[in-house]
Amino acid sequence: xxxxxxxxxxxxxxxxxxxxxxxxxxxxxxxxxxxxxxxxxxxxxxxxxxxxxxxxxxxxxxxxxxxxxxxxxxxxxxxxxxxxxxxxxxxxxxxxxxxxxxxxxxxxxxxxxxxxxxxxxxxxxxxxxxxxxxxxxxxxxxxxxxxxxxxxxxxxxxxxxxxxxxxxxxxxxxxxxxxxxxxxxxxxxxxxxxxxxxxxxxxxxxxxxxxxxxxxxxxxxxxxxxxxxxxxxxxxxxxxxxxxxxxxxxxxxxxxxxxxxxxxxxxxxxxxxxxxxxxxxxxxxxxxxxxxxxxxxxxxxxxxxxxxxxxxxxxxxxxxxxxxxxxxxxxxxxxxxxxxxxxxxxxxxxxxxxxxxxxxxxxxxxxxxxxxxxxxxxxxxxxxxxxxxxxxxxxxxxxxxxxxxxxxxxxxxxxxxxxxxxxxxxxxxxxxxxxxxxxxxxxxxxxxxxxxxxxxxxxxxxxxxxxxxxxxxxxxxxxxxxxxxxxxxxxxxxxxxxxxxxxxxxxxxxxxxxxxxxxxxxxxxxxxxxxxxxxxxxxxxxxxxxxxxxxxxxxxxxxxxxxxxxxxxxxxxxxxxxxxxxxxxxxxxxxxxxxxxxxxxxxxxxxxxxxxxxxxxxxxxxxxx
Numbered sequence: 001x002x003x004x005x006x007x008x009x010x011x012x013x014x015x016x017x018x019x020x021x022x023x024x025x026x027x028x029x030x031x032x033x034x035x036x037x038x039x040x041x042x043x044x045x046x047x048x049x050x051x052x053x054x055x056x057x058x059x060x061x062x063x064x065x066x067x068x069x070x071x072x073x074x075x076x077x078x079x080x081x082x083x084x085x086x087x088x089x090x091x092x093x094x095x096x097x098x099x100x101x102x103x104x105x106x107x108x109x110x111x112x113x114x115x116x117x118x119x120x121x122x123x124x125x126x127x128x129x130x131x132x133x134x135x136x137x138x139x140x141x142x143x144x145x146x147x148x149x150x151x152x153x154x155x156x157x158x159x160x161x162x163x164x165x166x167x168x169x170x171x172x173x174x175x176x177x178x179x180x181x182x183x184x185x186x187x188x189x190x191x192x193x194x195x196x197x198x199x200x201x202x203x204x205x206x207x208x209x210x211x212x213x214x215x216x217x218x219x220x221x222x223x224x225x226x227x228x229x230x231x232x233x234x235x236x237x238x239x240x241x242x243x244x245x246x247x248x249x250x251x252x253x254x255x256x257x258x259x260x261x262x263x264x265x266x267x268x269x270x271x272x273x274x275x276x277x278x279x280x281x282x283x284x285x286x287x288x289x290x291x292x293x294x295x296x297x298x299x300x301x302x303x304x305x306x307x308x309x310x311x312x313x314x315x316x317x318x319x320x321x322x323x324x325x326x327x328x329x330x331x332x333x334x335x336x337x338x339x340x341x342x343x344x345x346x347x348x349x350x351x352x353x354x355x356x357x358x359x360x361x362x363x364x365x366x367x368x369x370x371x372x373x374x375x376x377x378x379x380x381x382x383x384x385x386x387x388x389x390x391x392x393x394x395x396x397x398x399x400x401x402x403x404x405x406x407x408x409x410x411x412x413x414x415x416x417x418x419x420x421x422x423x424x425x426x427x428x429x430x431x432x433x434x435x436x437x438x439x440x441x442x443x444x445x446x447x448x449x450x451x452x453x454x455x456x457x458x459x460x461x462x463x464x465x466x467x468x469x470x471x472x473x474x475x476x477x478x479x480x481x482x483x484x485x486x487x488x489x490x491x492x493x494x495x496x497x498x499x500x501x502x503x504x505x506x507x508x509x510x511x512x513x514x515x516x517x518x519x520x521x522x523x524x525x526x527x528x529x530x531x532x533x534x535x536x537x538x539x540x541x542x543x544x545x546x547x548x549x550x551x552x553x554x555x556x557x558x559x560x561x562x563x564x565x566x567x568x569x570x571x572x573x574x575x576x577x578x579x580x581x582x583x584x585x586x587x588x589x590x591x592x593x594x595x596x597x598x599x600x601x602x603x604x605x606x607x608x609x610x611x612x613x614x615x616x617x618x619x620x621x622x623x624x625x
Contacts, residue, residue, distance in 0.1 A: 002050045003031030004073040004126055005159035008135045009043035010212045016045030024164045025049050031160060031495045035060055039071055044128045044135060046073040051498055053358060056256050059099030066094055069130045070105045075160050076123035076145045078103060079251035084118060116207060116220055124160060135210040141221045141508045143204030143483025146491055150199045156210055162334035165199060173197055177448055185430040185453035187338030187608050188484045195335040204483050223478060226471050227516045238535040248507035249275040252360055259358035260285030262348055265301025267533060267544060268362030272504055274539040276360065277309045286311040287352040289344045291318050293555040301547055308541045316351050318344055320563035327614050332496040336615040338608035339485050340554045346493040353497040363486055364506040367478040368514035369529040370522035373549055375470060381424055384416050392417040405438055421469045426454050431605065438587045470519050556603035561596045568592060568610060577613050
C-alpha cells in the first residue's frame with residue numbers, strides 16, 4: 001500500500017526535477033511512512049511513498065522491467081500476483097523481487113493496455129512506457145483507491161491525493177462552483193470532477209492514456225446488469241456466493257505484516273470476520289467503535305459476534321470531544337466531505353493500527369446486495385404512481401411549495417408529487433431544492449445559475465431499458481455514492497493512520513456476481529440483502545440477521561445540542577464563514593436554533609456546512625503558507 005505522485009511534461013525535451021516530485025510525495029507521507037523513492041527520466045517523473053505490506057526487503061518502487069523501458073508507481077494490492085507470476089515466467093519474463101508490483105510491468109510488456117484485465121485487486125497505477133513515450137494512469141474497477149490528475153498547458157500532474165498536485169509549483173486552481181453545489185446537495189464531490197476547476201478524479205474502471213499531443217480517457221470495465229434468466233437456483237446461487245467470498249477473503253489474507261478486521265456488528269463485516277476465522281490458524285484481531293449514546297452504538301452487536309467467533313477483540317467508546325478532530329480530518333480529504341462517519345472511521349483505524357498494519361472491512365455489501373432501508377421505502381412509494389399526474393402536478397406540488405420550511409410533511413408531500421420513482425429517489429438523496437434556495441445567499445445563487453446538482457448523478461445512471469427502477473438505483477449507488485462517499489472515507493481515514501484496509505465484498509468477481517442477481521434475490525418482502533443473509537446466516541448469531549440497520553453514524557443529534565453547540569455556532573456564523581458569501585446567515589442560525597430546541601433534527605446538514613467551513617480554513621492556511 002502506497003501513495004503515488006508524478007509529472008508528465010508534454011515537451012519531450014523537458015526534464016522533470018526530482019525535488020519537485022519528492023515534495024509531491026512528501027505531503028502524503030501518511031500513506032506510506034516506510035519509504036520514498038523517485039524516478040525521473042526526461043519528461044516523466046514518478047514518485048511513491050511506501051507502506052510495506054508484501055516483500056518488505058525488495059518491494060520498493062517506482063519499479064521497472066529488465067531493461068528499464070517500462071516503469072510503474074502503484075498504490076494498492078494485486079491479490080492474484082502469485083497466480084500470474086508463473087505464467088509470465090514461462091513466457092520469458094524475469095522477476096527480481098517478490099512484490100506484487102512487479103507483475104504489472106511484465107503484464108504490460110505481454111499484453112499492452114489490456115494488462116489491467118488480468119489484475120484482481122485494488123489499485124491506482126501510473127505506468128511509463130519509455131519506448132512509446134506514453135503515460136498510462138489506471139484506477140481499479142470499483143474505485144477503492146483514488147487517483148487525481150490535473151492537465152495543464154505544458155504538463156499533467158497526478159497523484160493519490162489532491163494535495164500532491166497542489167504541492168507542485170503552479171497557480172492555485174479556482175473552486176469549481178458546480179462541484180461545490182454538488183457537495184452542498186449530496187455531501188461529496190462526484191467523479192470525474194473535483195472541488196477545483198480543471199482538476200479531475202479518474203473514474204473507477206477507467207484508464208487515462210497521456211501522450212505529448214493527446215489525452216484519452218477509456219473505460220475498461222463495466223458493472224453488468226441483472227440476468228433475469230438466471231441459470232442457477234437460489235440454493236446454487238448461495239453456494240456460489242460462499243465460494244466467491246471465501247476465495248476473496250483468502251486472497252486478502254496474503255500479507256507479511258499483522259492483519260485484522262473492522263467489526264461493526266452488521267451482517268457484512270461479521271461475515272468477513274467469520275470467513276477469516278475459517279481460514280486463519282489463530283484468532284482474528286477485531287476492532288470496534290461505539291458511543292455512550294446507546295441508540296447510536298453497535299458495540300453490543302459487535303461484542304456478540306466477537307464472542308461467537310472467539311476473536312481477539314478490541315473496542316473504543318467515542319466521546320464528544322473526539323469530534324474536535326474534524327480540523328485534522330478535513331486535512332486528509334483535500335475536498336469538502338460531509339459524511340460525519342469519517343470521525344469514527346478515523347478512530348477505529350487508529351485503534352486498529354496499534355495492533356495491525358492491514359484490516360479487512362465489510363464495505364460494499366449494502367450497494368451490491370441492496371442493503372439500505374431506502375430501497376424498501378422506494379418500493380412502498382410505488383403507490384404514489386397511481387395518483388393522477390394532474391393531481392400531483394397541479395395540486396400537491398404547489399401546495400408543498402407554499403408550506404413554510406419548518407412545516408412537517410413538506411418534503412414528503414413534494415416527493416409524492418414528483419412524476420416517478422427515480423425523481424423521488426433523487427429528491428431524497430439530496431438537500432431539497434426549497435431548502436437549498438433558503439440556505440444559499442442570493443448572490444451565490446446568481447453565480448450558480450441552476451441549483452439543481454443532480455447532473456453528475458444522472459450522467460452516471462444509464463437508461464437501463466428492460467430493467468426495473470431498483471436495479472438502476474442500486475447500479476447508480478454503486479457507481480456514485482460508493483466511490484464518492486464510502487470508499488473515499490475509508491481510504492482517507494485509514495491512510496491517515498497508515499493502515500491498509502481491504503474490502504473482500506468489492507472483489508470484482510463478487511461484484512459481477514452480485515450485479516447479475518435478480519432484484520427478488522436481494523430484496524424479499526421486508527428483508528434486505530436476502531441472498532447474502534441466506535448464504536452466511538448460519539455462521540452468525542441469529543440476532544445479527546434481524547437487528548435494525550444503524551449505519552456508522554455519529555450521535556450528532558445529541559452533540560450539536562449539547563457539548564458541541566458553541567463550537568458549531570462559532571464556526572458557522574463567525575466573520576470568516578460569513579465573508580465567503582455562500583450562505584444566508586439568518587437561515588443557518590435558524591437551522592441551529594431549530595436543532596438545539598429539538599424542533600427538527602438538522603444535524604446532517606449542519607455537519608455538512610461545518611465540514612465545508614473547516615475545509616475552507618485548511619485551504620486558506622495552505623495558500624497563506
